[in-house]
Amino acid sequence: MKIAIVSALVGSAVAFAPAPAGRSSTAVRAALNGWVPDESKFAWGLPGALPPFEDGFDPLGLSTGVPLGTIKQWREAEVSHSRVAMLAALGMLVTEEPIEFHPLFEAYNKDIGPAIRHLDEVDAVSPFFLAFLTIAIGSVEWNRALTGFAKPEGSFGFQQLNENYYPGDVRFDPLGLKPSDPAEFATMQTKELQNGRLAMLGAAGMIAQELVDGKEIFVSLGLAADRFDPSSVPIQF
Template sequence: MTMKFTILATLLSTAAAFAPTPSNSRVSTSVRAELNGWVPDESKFAFGLPGAIPPFEDGFDPLGLATGTPLSTMKQWREAEVQHGRVAMLAAVGMLVTEEPIEYHPLFEAFNKDIGPAIRHLDEVDAVSPFFLTFLTIAIGSVEWNRALRGFSKPEGEFAFQQLKDNYYPGDVGFDPLNLKPTDADEFATMQTKELQNGRLAMLGAAGMIAQELVNGKEIFVNLGLATDRFDPSSVPIQF
């Protein structure tokens, strides 16, 4: 796989969504406000969830994954898609920023040498400061714990695995330090559609970049011919 092929495939790809299936779409008025103005509608694409863009406004589900899928499962899929898209956007930006020629490492100093492809950076950090991964695991766990408390139902009564609360909108974990979330339902839907499209693109892009670096062990801009390969594997504390 070459980076040119990966980028071309990424730009031409359209993320899959799901066609609506029959389900109970009645939601109380009190819940509607909690769902950011979205009211599940079984007659619309993906129960009316944002995320569809031309030319697939009426649904894109070539594998029929949504056949017989209830609303609760659709919400779980959207929750997973939003969260994975956010992680992928961070990953895609992080890989490009921390590699040659930019090489910005906010957590440690590496200005005096090229430390190689991003897929091995955590290995290098772990070799020098093994407690860092413990701290990172705790940090990620605390974020996921907050998401679970906010969006997931308690395991009691008639409970299904990864069951979301009725008044939880997929992806809305309550983190908005810059107060960017629109109060208008239509504006919110537009913003989430943009987030979903960027997240879908980032998932494809990050996967392509990781695959490329696994193939030949070279950094992204080096593969593109935009940076000089000055990485010396013997200068880092792990085996390449």
């Protein structure tokens, strides 16, 4: 969880880094997954808006006049954070009371406590696992960088995306779920973004709640018994 949070924070900072202005209105015009950048539309016409905000929700005008390269960077960061948040929100719920499904713990023997401390427990028992986890996350990010990010050569901007790269499309679809029809693809990505935005708020809320009272989510809601004994785990709560 700590690594995921750090990665999200770093990604957020990177997303708002300056982008080269020279690639705005004259940038990519070829359709990417059915999307053709249109400067006259909100966020250059990228999907993700739902009624009653079909024209986009941006009360502070942060996206007004933003170059295409920067919009793509922001969307790349938003999609990446959405996916991490959806995994985090689901992971927190299934590893705590009353479900307590966790492949790294003998959860059937005892309540293993709030999810925000699970990696601390793993680190106390097997610190090499965190090194393995770091390498695994780094490998995934390395593949994303090779797929979507431009090579640092010529006129290059920090975290600049390839012109022929659609934000979030890392070409990983082992189940073949990606629609071939552009309209269906836009609908699917809108659903992913909406669920991801909710998950980012939800995961942040659950983490904050557990930091405040040190109790599991369903325990705080009164839907599960509090069986957690801090003395039963190898870390100090």
